[in-house]
Amino acid sequence: MRAFDYARATSATDATAKAAAGATIIAGGTNLLDLMKLEVMAPEQIVDINRLDMNRIEHTESGGLRIGALVTNSDLAVHPVVRRDYAVLSRALLAGASGQLRNKATTGGNLLQRTRCGYFYDTAMPCNKREPGTGCQARDGFNRILAILGTSEHCIATHPSDMAVAMRALDAEVEIESATGIARTIPLVDLHVLPGETPHIETTLDEGDLITAVILPPPPGGVHRYRKVRDRSSYAFALVSVAAVLRIESGKIASCALAFGGLAPKPWRVAKVEDALTGQEPSPEIFDKAADILLADAKGYGANDFKIPLARRTLKAVLRESVEAAQ
Amino acid sequence: MSLHTTLWINGETYALDADPRTTLLDAIRDHFNLTGSKKGCDHGQCGACTMIVNGRRINSCLTLACMHDGDEITTIEGLGQPGAMSALQEAFVRHDGFQCGYCTPGQVCSATAMLEEVSQGWPSHVSEDLEGPAPLSEAEISERMSGNLCRCSAYPGIVNAIRDAAEGGTT
Ligand SMILES: Cc1cc2nc3c(=O)[nH]c(=O)nc-3n(C[C@H](O)[C@H](O)[C@H](O)COP(=O)(O)OP(=O)(O)OC[C@H]3O[C@@H](n4cnc5c(N)ncnc54)[C@H](O)[C@@H]3O)c2cc1C
Ligand code: SF4
Ligand code: FES
Ligand code: FES
Numbered sequence: 231m232r233a234f235d236y237a238r239a240t241s242a243t244d245a246t247a248k249a250a251a252g253a254t255i256i257a258g259g260t261n262l263l264d265l266m267k268l269e270v271m272a273p274e275q276i277v278d279i280n281r282l283d284m285n286r287i288e289h290t291e292s293g294g295l296r297i298g299a300l301v302t303n304s305d306l307a308v309h310p311v312v313r314r315d316y317a318v319l320s321r322a323l324l325a326g327a328s329g330q331l332r333n334k335a336t337t338g339g340n341l342l343q344r345t346r347c348g349y350f351y352d353t354a355m356p357c358n359k360r361e362p363g364t365g366c367q368a369r370d371g372f373n374r375i376l377a378i379l380g381t382s383e384h385c386i387a388t389h390p391s392d393m394a395v396a397m398r399a400l401d402a403e404v405e406i407e408s409a410t411g412i413a414r415t416i417p418l419v420d421l422h423v424l425p426g427e428t429p430h431i432e433t434t435l436d437e438g439d440l441i442t443a444v445i446l447p448p449p450p451g452g453v454h455r456y457r458k459v460r461d462r463s464s465y466a467f468a469l470v471s472v473a474a475v476l477r478i479e480s481g482k483i484a485s486c487a488l489a490f491g492g493l494a495p496k497p498w499r500v501a502k503v504e505d506a507l508t509g510q511e512p513s514p515e516i517f518d519k520a521a522d523i524l525l526a527d528a529k530g531y532g533a534n535d536f537k538i539p540l541a542r543r544t545l546k547a548v549l550r551e552s553v554e555a556a557q
Numbered sequence: 558m559s560l561h562t563t564l565w566i567n568g569e570t571y572a573l574d575a576d577p578r579t580t581l582l583d584a585i586r587d588h589f590n591l592t593g594s595k596k597g598c599d600h601g602q603c604g605a606c607t608m609i610v611n612g613r614r615i616n617s618c619l620t621l622a623c624m625h626d627g628d629e630i631t632t633i634e635g636l637g638q639p640g641a642m643s644a645l646q647e648a649f650v651r652h653d654g655f656q657c658g659y660c661t662p663g664q665v666c667s668a669t670a671m672l673e674e675v676s677q678g679w680p681s682h683v684s685e686d687l688e689g690p691a692p693l694s695e696a697e698i699s700e701r702m703s704g705n706l707c708r709c710s711a712y713p714g715i716v717n718a719i720r721d722a723a724e725g726g727t728t
Contacts, residue, residue, distance in 0.1 A: 235558050236577035236623055260619045263580070264600050276577070278624055304613070308679045313687040324682040328704025329671060331601055333613040334620065464682065464703035 232272040239279050242407050242440055250409035250438025253277040257300060258334040260327075261343040269353055270344075270360060284338075284442055287311070293448035296405075299338030299441045303327070303393065306337060315449035318473050321456035322396035328465045338441035341394055341404070341421065342433065345387035345495075346467055348372055358384045359429040366429075374533040375469065378541070379525075380494035385429030386531055389422060389496050390467050396456055398497035399473040399489035403445040409438030415445065422496035432495075452477035452485065453556040457548045459492075459540060468492035470541050472548045478556040483507050486552075490524070493541055500524055512553040517546045560623045566591065567635030577623050582606045584622035585632060593633035593662045597706070604705035607663040607670075608632050614670035616704075633662035636669060645669055645722040654718035656709035664705045668719045671701045675723070693723050 237253070239245035249255055254273035256262050257280065265271040284298040287309050295316070297306060306312060307323035327335060349355045349367045356364035366385055368376055377388045402418045421433050435441075455474040460466040471491035477484040486507050490498040503524045510516045521542040528538045562573040564584070571589050573579070582599075585591050585608070597605030599618045606618040609631040637643040645665050648654070655661045675693060683700040684691040691697055698716045707715065 231578045233558070234577060236560060236621070256621075256624070259621065259624065260601055260616070263619050263621070267599065280624060304679075308677075310688075313680065317687055320680070320687050321682075324680065328604065329674070329701055330604060330607055330614050330616045330667065330704045331619075334615050464700055 231266050232269060232274075234273055235275045237275070237277050239277050239282055242282060242284075242442060243411065245277055245279050245282065246407055246409040246411075246438045246440050248275070248277040249440065251275075252437075255279055255440065257336040257339040258302070259339075260331055260334050261339060265344060265351075268351060270351060279440070290445060295446040297337050297444045297446070299336060299443055301337045303332040303335040303337070303340060304329070306393075307332065316396075316400060316446060316454070318399055318454035318456050318475055319393070319396040319446075321454065322392040322458075322471075322473060325456060325458040325468075325471075326392040337393070337444055340391050341397075341418075341441065341444070342435075343389075343391055344432070346390045347376060347387040350387065359387060359425075359432075362428070362430045369531055372533060373531045375467065375492075376531065376534050377494050378528045378530055378534060378537045379490075379498055380424050380496065381529065382425045382427065382429070384427055385425035385495070387425070387429065387495055388492055389494070390491075391497070392456070392458060392468060392471060392491055394418065394422075395471055395489045395491035395497045396473045397444060397446070398499050399475055399487040400450065401447050401487070403447075404441060405443040405445060406435065407440045407442050408436060413442070418444075418497070419499070425495055429495075450475050450477075450485075450487065453552045455548050455552050455555075457544055457551075459544055470537055470544045472544050474548050474552050476549070476552040476556060478512075478553060482509060482511050483553070484509075488520075488545070488548075490541065490545075493528075493537060507549070512549065514546070514550075517549045518542075520549070521545050562623050562626045564622065564625060565627070565629045567631060573622055575622065577621060579622045580618055581608070581610075581620050581622045581625055581630075582617040585617065585630070591632055591634050594666075595659055595662055597660070597663075602706075603660070603663075604667055605660050605663040607667040607705065609666055609670050612670070612673070614667050631666070631669075633666055636665060643669070644725070645672075645718065648718040648722040649715070652714045652718040652721060653711065654714040655707075655711050660705060660707045660709075664702070664707070664715055667702060667705045668715075668722075672719070672723055674701070693720060695720070 253275035285300040376386045458471040473489045476486040595605040597603035601616045601619040608617045
């Protein structure tokens with residue numbers, strides 16, 4: 231690990247000022263320190279935000295939930311309101327990492343965790359994300375865990391979070407405070423960006439921006455499911471995951487929200503997939519049609535080709551189970 | 558840069574003056590010579606370094622000592638000593654919950670905090686019902702302990718030891 235100066239933020243303003251001056255924010259540290267040990271990241275200054283007052287879960291005026299950026303993955307997963315009204319989020323969190331890691335991992339840090347692409351982690355290898363312009367070894371290399379949707383010629387990395395996939399299905403928003411003291415709230419869909427020609431740019435955040443909270447709208451009701459397929463049954467990242475919130479009325483799908491993990495550089499959600507299902511009577515044919523739409527532009531790179539049929543099967547299984555549970 | 562940090566470990570005060578890069582694990586092993594906690598992977602992937610910090614189990618290899626100024630830490634040395642073992646430690650001995658023993662301090666710290674999570678009604682990935690009770694089945698123990706790998710694969714003994722201790726038994 232390279233040497234760095236450490237400072238503890240005394241306020242959100244102090245944190246954003248230090249971050250704007252070049253310091254890297256540390257929350258749980260479970261991703262940042264891992265990458266710093268390998269010198270994939272080598273900040274010269276670190277600002278520790280752990281003692282800031284951002285670890286509360288509160289009701290919003292509109293009947294939703296405001297989750298402080300420092301709320302741990304454990305505390306969020308076991309919160310009574312989350313378990314009852316946002317079960318898909320509890321399920322996604324409980325499917326992620328381990329008991330120990332969830333006790334440290336924070337809401338803000340989880341959203342901003344970096345890809346698990348092996349080349350990104352290996353400083354001896356070229357990688358456009360780590361060192362812009364050096365090339366992408368993964369496209370023709372070991373890419374079993376990498377993306378089939380939203381990729382570019384320059385990078386095929388996935389966003390590894392489970393939590394963010396459930397939050398995407400729940401239409402979450404992200405509250406951000408900037409170094410100029412201005413607070414803004416953006417839909418989660420606008421936080422992460424696709425790699426395009428600049429895979430090193432992963433979010434729309436500016437230098438100095440601090441995530442202060444995630445806002446959930448009022449509970450959507452319906453059946454909640456999070457299905458994660460991985461190489462071992464626990465303590466492993468998703469190969470494919472599906473978050474579903476679905477309502478059935480008079481034998482038809484009244485509404486559904488579907489978000490996908492393990493497939494793309496950001497939590498993936500396609501309105502047309504949901505449109506194809508909404509108002510329809512559930513059937514294997516209609517589920518297949520939804521999968522056709524989801525995977526129309528999917529592209530495998532060899533070792534990850536299997537994700538295309540796996541995503542179809544997982545989506546269909548989740549739809550079948552959700553419909554059964556809703557009836 | 559050297560930083561001053563005070564840690565409360567197993568009920569005693571320890572003062573650290575060290576480079577901020579020092580992880581909590583390295584501080585406790587190398588600076589305070591409490592070598593019960595082990596380093597397996599140093600990357601959050603094995604659980605050998607598990608300690609209980611402010612009541613919660615964490616991977617001490619993935620956190621900096623300086624982030625824990627004033628925190629209360631329990632390591633394996635604080636759970637029990639030869640001749641005065643905790644119920645879980647005794648159960649690990651009774652059930653052969655180890656072979657080489659390298660993962661054991663982490664397993665025992667993890668299980669101690671895990672049982673506390675269960676008593677607070679935390680569900681797990683394998684719990685049928687997020688809100689209902691989750692009886693401590695073999696599947697529940699395995700899932701909740703998945704953050705602790707055992708290279709010797711003493712898993713059956715580990716699960717039996719934890720179940721036995723949880724039931725307060727001496728089988
Ligand atoms: C072995 C292992 C297995 C794992 N398995 C899974 C899994 O199955 N599923 C899964 O989803 N995750 C998994 N994880 C990843 C884990 O969830 C993340 O490491 C964790 O959520 C990151 O949160 P943190 O608070 O520790 O972030 P940190 O490491 O502290 O920070 C991560 C990044 O976010 C930035 N940051 C943090 N907080 C803020 C803020 N409030 N505002 C602005 N920037 C901020 C930091 O600067 C840093 O760049 C695993 C990790 C490990 C080590
Ligand atoms: S996929 Fe992205 S992260 Fe992986 S090697 Fe290519 S550029 Fe780097
Ligand atoms: S040494 Fe910390 S998890 Fe392996
Ligand atoms: S007893 Fe040898 S690693 Fe677990």
